[in-house]
Amino acid sequence: MKNYFFKLFIYTTFMISLFLQIFFTKNSNIILHIQWLILILIYWILYHPYNINIITSFFVGLIIDFFTNYILGVHSLLLCIITYFLLYKRKIIINLNLIYKFLFITCILFLINFIVYNINSINYNYVKLLLQSILNSFIWVIIYFYFKKIYYK
Numbered sequence: 001m002k003n004y005f006f007k008l009f010i011y012t013t014f015m016i017s018l019f020l021q022i023f024f025t026k027n028s029n030i031i032l033h034i035q036w037l038i039l040i041l042i043y044w045i046l047y048h049p050y051n052i053n054i055i056t057s058f059f060v061g062l063i064i065d066f067f068t069n070y071i072l073g074v075h076s077l078l079l080c081i082i083t084y085f086l087l088y089k090r091k092i093i094i095n096l097n098l099i100y101k102f103l104f105i106t107c108i109l110f111l112i113n114f115i116v117y118n119i120n121s122i123n124y125n126y127v128k129l130l131l132q133s134i135l136n137s138f139i140w141v142i143i144y145f146y147f148k149k150i151y152y153k
Contacts, residue, residue: 039140045086057083105140109133
């Protein structure tokens with residue numbers, strides 16, 4: 001019974017992050033576009049991989065594309081590829097130092113944004129894109145410590 005409540009908690013965090021992402025995409029500044037769904041997905045993939053799989057990341061990507069008016073399927077394909085890579089190299093990534101995890105998440109987010117913005121023909125600056133990825137990585141670190149604190153209580 002505990003496993004069902006935990007899965008319900010995971011999907012509740014996805015719903016909350018969906019509302020937060022919709023709220024923050026209305027901002028015109030590209031640096032402040034916080035990708036809550038991707039950050040929560042990366043956390044759950046790394047720390048509870050048996051509850052999240054590629055199908056879940058596919059549907060999360062479809063939800064992101066649907067609610068943010070991007071070309072349908074771009075986030076789905078990217079998140080499936082990222083999910084496979086994270087699940088394959090999970091033990092290496094888990095054992096990294098927090099600074100290296102931060103840099104790794106920054107690189108992943110930069111690549112996702114770079115590909116999505118090029119496919120959707122969105123004007124961007126590389127510096128702003130890097131700053132957005134760094135800001136999202138800081139938020140991922142906060143999510144990491146917050147869920148770690150909740151999990152051990």
